[in-house]
Amino acid sequence: xxxxxxxxxxxxxxxAPPRKATLTFTERFVPPAxxxxxxxxxxxxxxxxxxxAEHWPRIQLQFFNLEAIIAAFxxxxxxxxxxxxxxxVALVAIGIWALLLAVFRSLTGPWFAPLRVFAVVYIDLLxxxxxxxxxxxxxxxVPALQLPGLPRSNLFWGSVAMVLGYAAYAAEVYRSGxxxxxxxxxxAGKALGLTQWQSLRxxxxxxxxxxxxxxxxNLAVALQKDVALLSVIGVRDAVREAQIxxxxxxxxxxxxxxxxxxxxxxxxxxxxxxxxxxxxQERRLQRTV
Amino acid sequence: MNRINIENxxxxxGTTLVLDGIDLSVAEHEVVCLIxxxxxxxxxxxRCINQLVPFDHGRIYIDGKAIDDESHFGRNGLRKRxxxxxxxxxxxxxxxxxxxxxxxxxxxxxxxxxxxxxxAMELLxxxxxxxxxxxxxxxxxxxxxxxxAIVRALATNPEVLLLDEVTAALDPELIAGVLDVIRSLKDxxxxxxxxxxxxxxxxxxxxxxCFLEGGRILEQDKPQKLxxxxxxxxxxxxxxxxxxxGRL
Ligand SMILES: Nc1ncnc2c1ncn2[C@@H]1O[C@H](COP(=O)(O)OP(=O)(O)OP(=O)(O)O)[C@@H](O)[C@H]1O
Ligand SMILES: [Mg+2]
Numbered sequence: 113x114x115x116x117x118x119x120x121x122x123x124x125x126x127x128a129p130p131r132k133a134t135l136t137f138t139e140r141f142v143p144p145a146x147x148x149x150x151x152x153x154x155x156x157x158x159x160x161x162x163x164x165a166e167h168w169p170r171i172q173l174q175f176f177n178l179e180a181i182i183a184a185f186x187x188x189x190x191x192x193x194x195x196x197x198x199x200x201v202a203l204v205a206i207g208i209w210a211l212l213l214a215v216f217r218s219l220t221g222p223w224f225a226p227l228r229v230f231a232v233v234y235i236d237l238l239x240x241x242x243x244x245x246x247x248x249x250x251x252x253x254v255p256a257l258q259l260p261g262l263p264r265s266n267l268f269w270g271s272v273a274m275v276l277g278y279a280a281y282a283a284e285v286y287r288s289g290x291x292x293x294x295x296x297x298x299x300a301g302k303a304l305g306l307t308q309w310q311s312l313r314x315x316x317x318x319x320x321x322x323x324x325x326x327x328x329x330n331l332a333v334a335l336q337k338d339v340a341l342l343s344v345i346g347v348r349d350a351v352r353e354a355q356i357x358x359x360x361x362x363x364x365x366x367x368x369x370x371x372x373x374x375x376x377x378x379x380x381x382x383x384x385x386x387x388x389x390x391x392x393q394e395r396r397l398q399r400t401v
Numbered sequence: 402m403n404r405i406n407i408e409n410x411x412x413x414x415g416t417t418l419v420l421d422g423i424d425l426s427v428a429e430h431e432v433v434c435l436i437x438x439x440x441x442x443x444x445x446x447x448r449c450i451n452q453l454v455p456f457d458h459g460r461i462y463i464d465g466k467a468i469d470d471e472s473h474f475g476r477n478g479l480r481k482r483x484x485x486x487x488x489x490x491x492x493x494x495x496x497x498x499x500x501x502x503x504x505x506x507x508x509x510x511x512x513x514x515x516x517x518x519x520x521a522m523e524l525l526x527x528x529x530x531x532x533x534x535x536x537x538x539x540x541x542x543x544x545x546x547x548x549x550a551i552v553r554a555l556a557t558n559p560e561v562l563l564l565d566e567v568t569a570a571l572d573p574e575l576i577a578g579v580l581d582v583i584r585s586l587k588d589x590x591x592x593x594x595x596x597x598x599x600x601x602x603x604x605x606x607x608x609x610x611c612f613l614e615g616g617r618i619l620e621q622d623k624p625q626k627l628x629x630x631x632x633x634x635x636x637x638x639x640x641x642x643x644x645x646x647g648r649l
Contacts, residue, residue, distance in 0.1 A: 307476070
């Protein structure tokens with residue numbers, strides 16, 4: 113905050129701030145009313161048509177069976193907690209590992225060539241392999257090796273696969289953020305006598321990270337759904353539990369239960385991302401003016 | 402001994418010749434002003450002295466040692482002794498004014514936080530900027546950022562100061578203030594190279610003025626002499642235009 117704000121002049125001399133325009137009753141309430149009524153009518157009609165279809169009772173029984181949903185819920189919810197813990201831990205690991213990769217890639221000077229090459233090759237490889245394949249490779253493959261001293265849980269190795277794959281994307285996001293920092297900032301760091309590392313640490317990275325927070329949040333939302341991939345290696349997550357229920361009862365409502373749980377988590381995350389992105393854009397606009 | 406010796410420095414950006422065999426020496430405590438049209442290579446020359454950009458031919462010596470002599474200066478050692486104020490300020494936007502100023506003293510010169518902040522406040526005071534210590538650069542006007550940039554460069558007590566159009570964003574009143582500060586730096590023996598479009602400024606503080614054109618120094622002399630009777634027709638043309646623009 114600037115402390116050289118204008119002394120509060122006598123209020124009489126300052127024109128009053130513009131008052132909010134007052135709306136008449138019709139202006140204020142009629143448009144929203146029209147919106148609500150039209151939405152209710154349109155979706156009501158659609159629902160009417162769907163539910164009156166010949167096969168609707170069977171669809172309802174198979175997919176939207178409230179009893180089945182309630183019966184499957186405790187197990188599915190347990191599994192969902194696994195999904196969300198993997199997600200939370202993976203987010204932190206990805207954030208750190210990807211930042212390291214991006215820094216490796218940005219280092220200049222002949223001594224850093226091995227790190228630079230490693231980062232480039234790593235990012236190319238891991239971005240090019242489907243996540244599903246990585247999860248299968250790590251989740252089944254590594255435990256099968258029975259390497260001494262390493263964990264054998266497929267939950268662990270499946271999560272590692274997610275982290276390694278997503279970090280390749282996140283590293284590129286960080287890198288774009290670092291490249292967006294103006295060259296003058298590097299020059300200023302150098303001119304002040306900062307080392308390459310100090311310049312990164314104090315001048316470039318804080319700005320780069322701030323630049324890419326919206327993009328990273330988008331990745332976080334994608335990961336929130338992709339953690340369900342762990343179900344293919346036998347981790348008893350929400351999807352796996354739902355499948356088990358389906359296999360036992362031939363009713364698919366448990367899958368709907370899992371879907372609802374994922375939606376409850378992803379929609380707020382997506383909203384948060386939108387909000388942060390919008391704020392970030394406003395900040396940039398203010399700065400360029 | 403000369404503080405700075407620039408010998409035959411030549412620099413290309415790609416295939417464009419930007420500095421074309423620059424020879425310039427600056428004595429200890431001397432203030433040299435660089436003038437010249439936009440694009441003549443003034444900023445590039447300053448950046449070469451500070452090793453911010455590499456050059457293709459020639460040598461630059463500080464106190465008789467080549468600037469790329471790491472065994473003498475150590476890594477980054479040269480830059481610890483030379484301060485530069487950029488034309489575009491280049492303040493760190495994510496740091497408060499005070500942190501912008503104390504970063505190098507603390508991280509490069511190993512001064513404690515309290516001591517470096519005290520010194521920073523002293524300098525800010527000198528420029529009438531003490532009330533902005535905890536503002537962010539984007540909350541400041543161009544002229545205010547300019548002054549912070551000067552303070553940041555001074556905070557490490559450099560022996561040589563390179564100033565790139567530091568008065569460009571200032572109004573006449575503030576120019577007078579900055580001029581006072583630079584004059585007092587000069588009185589305290591600071592060696593400076595100053596790029597400026599402000600001829601009165603050059604006349605006031607400059608021991609010598611160099612006119613750059615197309616990457617060469619076409620003419621250099623004491624300010625009075627150069628401004629009153631330039632020998633080179635191109636210098637005369639440049640000065641005439643500036644006089645007509647009312648800046649001499
Ligand atoms: N990074 C760069 N890449 C390519 N060309 C450059 C670069 N920086 C400067 N130049 C070119 O070098 C020439 C000299 O630029 P310089 O910034 O030194 O001029 P200047 O004398 O400081 O001009 P001004 O008074 O406008 O600041 C210009 O023609 C410019 O286009
Ligand atoms: Mg310039």
